[in-house]
Amino acid sequence: MIDTKKIDEVINQSGINLEGISIRNVGILAGKIEDALSIKYIRMDMGIPGLLAPDAGIEAHKAALNNADSAQYCSFAGTPELKEAGSRFIRTFLGKSIDPESIIPTVGAMHGCFVSIGLIASLYQGRDKIMTLDPGFAVNKLQAKIQRVGVECVDTYEKSGDALVEEIDRRLSEDTSIAALLWSSPCNPSWEVRSESELEKLAKVLERHNVTAIEDNAYFGFDSRRPGFLDPDDPDLAPSIMKYTDNYIALFSASKIFSYAGERVGFTAIGDALKDHRSQSLRKMFNQERFLDAFIQGGLYSIVASAPRSAQMAFASLLDFSSSGTFSIGDHLRPYSESAREMKRIFRKHGFDILYKEDSYGPVGDGFYFTVNHSGYSDGSLLLADMFRCGLTAVPLGIFGGGHPDGLRICTSLVPMHLMDEFDKRLSAFDALQ
Template identity: 35%
Template sequence: MKNMIQKELVDSFFAQFGESEITRLSIREVGKLVAQIEEKSGKEFIHMEMGVPGLPALPIALEAEKEALDLGLANSYPSIEGIPFAKNEIARFTKLFMNLDVTPLNCTPTVGAMQGSFAALLAAARTNPHKPYTLFIDPGFPVQKSQLHLMGVPFKSFDILNFRGEKLHEKLESFLSDGNICSICFSSPNNPSWICFSESELKTIGELATKYDVIVVEDLAYFGMDFRQHYGTPAVKPFQPTVAHYTDNYILLLSASKIFNYAGQRIGMMIISEKLRTRRYPNLKNYFTSDILGHFIPYGVLYATTAGTSHSAQYALAATLKAVNDSDFDFVAGLHPYGEKAKIMKILFLKYGFYIVYNDEDCELADGFYFTIAYPGMTSGELMKEFLYFGISAISLAITGSENPNGLRACVSFVRLDQMEVLENRLKEFQLSRQ
């Protein structure tokens, strides 16, 4: 059996990155490596490395942004705290889809959820000099750790794989009881594993955050995308599960990139509890003129980084939220193609000898944006590199904080339905090469 792509070609391009281990490459570096191999070989890859939208932007968002530009907003700075239209609709969305009572004062548009993450984690780290550490419940989005490295903020982490359900309480408290944790960060649905934290697990996190006075930064970038339940009808149960139902120490991060397919304009949302918004932390005075967290975040962090969020993109976000809030369309139903592709792809991987690394606690893993795979007898580095010879790309779980040495993250968004037969053929050839 000959590899579809010459081994020498793959190895020569990888060598240009100056890394000895392919698992150390960032998501964007893997994307660059694959693009180079693809161009030189002339072979189209099955792209599973990049977690970017694979659906078109919503027309309502495009029209709203065009209208905002036509009105001349491009020549004026937006408010640091966000335009009223966006803040009002974020607050409505929070109530209608999460059943949380917040006001527009608690809601801030950000330059993607990434800026929200940067601001929230930095602010939390500045609240108390005796609590310097962020705690990540891994696996997670690698760039959030990169943000902390950039800030010089230390962090701790543990892999959730063996601590689901009742085991989470003891594990989490073993970190919090040291008294040096300022924040807990996690995502649900989880990037990369696609596990979803249960209500009991969210309750555990929330109650312990309150007990130890820790801020929870909950990444809801994949809001509503656990398709085992339907979270797309406003003011109707079930509501999106969130730690905010169990603690007042929360900052929620949402993104228009995935749920509204609006990644290119970099627009997201931050929702901070009223308790945290108005709380005074004396240590903030060492970094800013105010010790009020809800003033420090917009005027101390957001102002110093981007001085606000794109004026026109805020109108796109606000118009989309208004349509969703008014029941003009079901945004969750529009995301179902991700789940349909995941279902097919998981069947194919299992058929050809792979296994799912992360399954959900008490039920079958949802079909959604990501899933995790491994092949018996192969490390993640071996599998990741071998895949390249067969025109398949994915990232290692190692950069997500996973303690499993064997797995890869597979993203479904860029894989087209007309590529499923190609994927099956390549997986079949891969399996034959291992025999």
């Protein structure tokens, strides 16, 4: 039995408020309780890959360290190897041709997103806001806040397809200060995927309002329903707005797709219509009026300049292994899908419901995240408190935006199949608290 009174003592003494608790603080608090009670939590909070990185990336990384002159700075624009590999990857899996010049290596997708938000909000006079689809990755709003960029939100709960596109169109018509629309697909945390039909119609709306699409593809290839996930020979891994407009910024990362999170490497792909756009506002800020030049020489340079050369070479190798068919992304990610399917079954068994159930393709896929709520709780932080008392962690949905702060985001990555019996037992302990 877990000592619930002792857990409450640790929570109270920690100084961490469960209301509005951040993802990182959930992990910190779980660590404090584990140390105090000598127990091991089942961790469903932070999105840490639970799979080993493919050997191809590690070997390329080591070779780059052995062969490169580490005294030399890497080009801000990135290594030719990663730029070309990123271009091939997009052409292979999205059927979209993109100039390697437009592939910009970054320190993970978050780095690319931070720069993108700041530059887009500086591109046009009087247009200093972005719009997000909520729920969404909480850090993106913090990135906007730090740069004093305004944020407007559209809740996707029970709103998809034409209804979602029409709502975005209406909101953009009413507020002409919005310069970009930002979303992730599959969505962190809801795991909704924006469909081809939605994206095609959305692209027309965004072009009509001259609004840039910022698409976060950190979980590219994770949708367990796609043909490419099920068949390694099928390149259909994901829909993308890149197919329907050239006014886009698309963010990619090695962290989740290839379990390469520790090396913090990704790339940003910039569409042709935006890459060559010239702005006097950018010239005043960065002495560069072309968007791509301002992104590299202004945005990247002013933060961390470039991703490490060796990590770029590892990422390039992993992308090329995927593009050539040597490595199957779907096969690599399948354990997450298996865990999600079983965890959902167990949650339902114990009276929970899947909160964000469907997108335009039907029931959401089984993957890295999903969302739950419980009829006995109207506040996700209170639900989290009782989860803590049973040796379980999660993240309250309130920090992700949207209209359902009663739920939790569940991450499947650190709950492999051999833990399912223990997971079931701990939810039985949760039942006893009701």
